Amino acid sequence: MLSTDCLCISLRRAARGVSRHYDGALDGFGINVAQYSLLCNLKRLDQPSISSLAEAMGLDRSTLGRNLRVLECDGLVALTEGADQRNRLVRLTDAGAERLVAAGPAWEAAQQRLANRLGDEKRAALVALLEELASGG
DSSP: OOOTTOHHHHHHHHHHHHHHHHHHHHTTTTOOHHHHHHHHHHHHHSSOBHHHHHHHHTOOHHHHHHHHHHHHHTTSEEEEEOSSTTSEEEEEOHHHHHHHHHHHHHHHHHHHHHHHHHHHHHHHHHHHHHHHHHTTO
16 A cells, blocks of 8 residues: 655656646747757757767656657757767757747746745755755665
């Protein structure tokens, strides 16, 4: 029997709520929270391989591949051959960079609304706890 205070269930529920919050902020930009995150990581990593991008984002290659296909069809990313033909590189296109810039203020406003809701102390504690959980600690 599941405990009503199961950490996994509580975290997944909270994650869905937070995702809805950010997805709402991205309405009208043609991307969702997962795609925005992917575009941000592409900008930060500058043409990573699919494998290194998946690792950096904590995703399996098949999940990443599904998101990349959507973004590629929209012209926001491009896939190119790497030095090793088995490994493809992912590049943020000009359209992808423009979309990221356009959506940035909406993302920041959503971020600020959540930060204000939590307050500085709770926000800092939450970030610390999430980092500890993400690191396997």
